[in-house]
Amino acid sequence: xxxxxxxPRYLIKTRGQQVTLSCSPISGHRSVSWYQQTPGQGxxxxxxxxxxxxxxxxxxxxxxxxxxxxxxxxxxxxxxLELGDSALYLCASxxxxxxxxxxxxxxxxxxxxx
Amino acid sequence: EDQVTQxxxxxxxxxxxxxxxxxxxxxxxxxGLFWYRQDPGKGPEFLFTLYSAGEEKEKERLKATLTKxxxxxxxxxxxxxxxxxxxxxxxxxxxxxxxxxKLTFGKGTLLTVxx
Numbered sequence: 217x218x219x220x221x222x223x224p225r226y227l228i229k230t231r232g233q234q235v236t237l238s239c240s241p242i243s244g245h246r247s248v249s250w251y252q253q254t255p256g257q258g259x260x261x262x263x264x265x266x267x268x269x270x271x272x273x274x275x276x277x278x279x280x281x282x283x284x285x286x287x288x289x290x291x292x293x294x295x296x297l298e299l300g301d302s303a304l305y306l307c308a309s310x311x312x313x314x315x316x317x318x319x320x321x322x323x324x325x326x327x328x329x330x
Numbered sequence: 331e332d333q334v335t336q337x338x339x340x341x342x343x344x345x346x347x348x349x350x351x352x353x354x355x356x357x358x359x360x361x362g363l364f365w366y367r368q369d370p371g372k373g374p375e376f377l378f379t380l381y382s383a384g385e386e387k388e389k390e391r392l393k394a395t396l397t398k399x400x401x402x403x404x405x406x407x408x409x410x411x412x413x414x415x416x417x418x419x420x421x422x423x424x425x426x427x428x429x430x431x432k433l434t435f436g437k438g439t440l441l442t443v444x445x
Contacts, residue, residue, distance in 0.1 A: 259435040315431045321373035
């Protein structure tokens with residue numbers, strides 16, 4: 217069974233631009249969660265989507281948004297990029313809505329903001 | 331306050347030198363504790379899920395155990411290829427008394443195994 221895939225793998229943007237990242241979950245998984253990973257803060261939860269609805273959200277500004285499609289694929293958007301948004305963005309999928317299920321991670325998208 | 335703490339931050343071992351990593355948590359109502367391995371520049375790779383105190387799981391040279399307050403990842407006779415960052419995570423409530431849960435990670439333990 218194919219794992220979680222993320223595209224693109226690497227991105228370089230400049231301050232003020234916006235970016236869209238894509239995530240395809242494992243087949244049959246309906247929940248997708250997004251995380252930001254930086255050396256200083258570690259892995260931090262951004263939001264979770266289940267059945268096209270945002271079910272949970274972390275403590276990030278409104279510049280960070282996402283959506284989920286009917287095939288469970290998800291996109292994350294960051295508008296008005298700041299230098300501090302440089303990070304590894306990870307998505308993870310699980311069978312059910314967050315609460316006890318194991319989450320399986322994709323390889324991540326490395327975003328660099330110049 | 332609910333939180334997840336891992337220790338040590340970094341651990342350097344010689345090949346064959348067994349040791350343990352610690353993950354302590356404070357959460358009301360554990361809904362699962364997860365261990366992941368992460369190599370540089372890659373996504374976390376799932377290792378184990380533990381749900382109740384006393385539970386143990388093994389995979390090759392790794393063994394995870396769980397008590398009511400902490401989990402240990404025991405590494406027996408490690409090899410250089412075991413070098414990675416090991417992360418633990420638990421589900422915490424989403425806040426505001428909501429029933430939604432979010433997977434919350436510790437900062438990880440960077441393990442280096444020298445040949």
